[in-house]
Amino acid sequence: MGKKTLIIPCSGIGKAFGSIGRDATFRVVDELRPEKAETNCLSLLVMGDEDAKRQVQMSRCIAVDGCSFECSKKNIEMAGGTVSAHFRVMDLLRNHRDLKPTTVTFLDENGVKLSKFLADEIAEKVDELEVEAE
Amino acid sequence: MNIKPKVGVVSCSGECCGLGTLSRVATRLVLEDVRAEDTVTICLPLFLAGSEQEREFAREFPTIAVDGCHKLCAKKAIEKYSASTAASVDVEAILEEWREKAPSDRREMDSVGIRLAERIAEVIAEKVDKVRGDA
Numbered sequence: 001m002g003k004k005t006l007i008i009p010c011s012g013i014g015k016a017f018g019s020i021g022r023d024a025t026f027r028v029v030d031e032l033r034p035e036k037a038e039t040n041c042l043s044l045l046v047m048g049d050e051d052a053k054r055q056v057q058m059s060r061c062i063a064v065d066g067c068s069f070e071c072s073k074k075n076i077e078m079a080g081g082t083v084s085a086h087f088r089v090m091d092l093l094r095n096h097r098d099l100k101p102t103t104v105t106f107l108d109e110n111g112v113k114l115s116k117f118l119a120d121e122i123a124e125k126v127d128e129l130e131v132e133a134e
Numbered sequence: 135m136n137i138k139p140k141v142g143v144v145s146c147s148g149e150c151c152g153l154g155t156l157s158r159v160a161t162r163l164v165l166e167d168v169r170a171e172d173t174v175t176i177c178l179p180l181f182l183a184g185s186e187q188e189r190e191f192a193r194e195f196p197t198i199a200v201d202g203c204h205k206l207c208a209k210k211a212i213e214k215y216s217a218s219t220a221a222s223v224d225v226e227a228i229l230e231e232w233r234e235k236a237p238s239d240r241r242e243m244d245s246v247g248i249r250l251a252e253r254i255a256e257v258i259a260e261k262v263d264k265v266r267g268d269a
Contacts, residue, residue: 010179011179013162013177014175022147027241030239030241039149039150040149041150041207043146044207046179046183047211047214069180069183071180071182072179074184075183078183105159106159
């Protein structure tokens with residue numbers, strides 16, 4: 001097995017979207033694909049931490065953004081990384097209009113469902129990227 | 135009438151460990167409940183990506199950085215791109231002082247983690263009061 005895929009969520013704090021992207025990322029790196037994927041602090045990366053920058057520059061990166069500002073994608077690119085795949089929670093919600101999340105701090109039932117859907121999609125992408133890299 | 139400005143509470147929300155989750159949840163508790171009327175937040179990733187609106191807020195209004203670990207990314211970011219923070223909270227240092235361990239699960243907090251977040255929210259709230267001159 002090659003190097004791990006790096007998944008970086010925006011973790012935006014103002015809306016549920018950021019919490020869902022963050023939750024889904026942890027589901028992938030800690031539960032669904034711990035042997036294939038990892039994450040790191042977005043803020044550490046942007047503040048110029050050399051180890052974090054090196055990790056981003058040498059990894060397949062997946063950006064997980066809550067909204068259309070796409071902060072994770074932008075910050076990965078600003079740090080010299082290449083975004084191999086990009087997910088936006090707001091797009092996921094378009095496909096699941098019945099699941100409107102209402103809480104931010106602790107996800108409600110709809111937020112948890114969306115997180116699980118997103119985590120499954122990200123995990124599939126991790127597998128795809130690994131096959132492509134081989 | 136003396137109108138006091140709201141205070142910006144900015145969490146690092148670090149993804150690498152439970153400390154980041156603790157900083158995030160404590161910050162959200164302050165925003166939603168403990169000092170809901172007195173605080174707002176800045177989206178740190180947006181701030182870092184160069185949002186002038188977020189950076190302008192941190193230049194014009196007092197901010198409190200809430201960092202999960204000693205690296206203090208939120209504090210450093212605000213001071214690099216906007217202005218000095220009015221106060222800062224280092225969650226890792228607080229846990230050391232309290233002789234408490236960081237939550238091991240960074241996704242979902244158990245009751246012990248939630249209680250810790252509530253205690254940290256009280257620390258943040260004290261700083262909010264001090265910054266606003268209410269203490």
